[in-house]
Amino acid sequence: MDNLLQKAYGIVYERSEEKDRQYGDFIESMARTSRIASELCNKEITIEDTYKIIVALKLSREAHMHKEDNILDCVAYLASLNDYENGKKEI
Numbered sequence: 001m002d003n004l005l006q007k008a009y010g011i012v013y014e015r016s017e018e019k020d021r022q023y024g025d026f027i028e029s030m031a032r033t034s035r036i037a038s039e040l041c042n043k044e045i046t047i048e049d050t051y052k053i054i055v056a057l058k059l060s061r062e063a064h065m066h067k068e069d070n071i072l073d074c075v076a077y078l079a080s081l082n083d084y085e086n087g088k089k090e091i
């Protein structure tokens with residue numbers, strides 16, 4: 001069985017085409033989420049903020065009760081944030 005980091009790698013780098021078909025481009029989705037959150041909060045929420053909020057949600061869930069999926073998603077979101085920061089893809 002794969003370890004957690006291998007699973008996270010698979011989610012971020014090997015299943016991206018599958019996810020794109022279901023949800024659209026991931027970075028574009030994060031940008032839409034940021035715009036919606038900005039409207040709801042009446043202040044700018046950046047794409048970086050959105051990533052960090054989702055990571056915080058996953059860690060909050062993990063603090064309540066351990067579930068491997070929480071950690072797996074957290075690692076995958078952090079890897080995607082790193083890619084976004086390195087590429088700084090603008091939407």
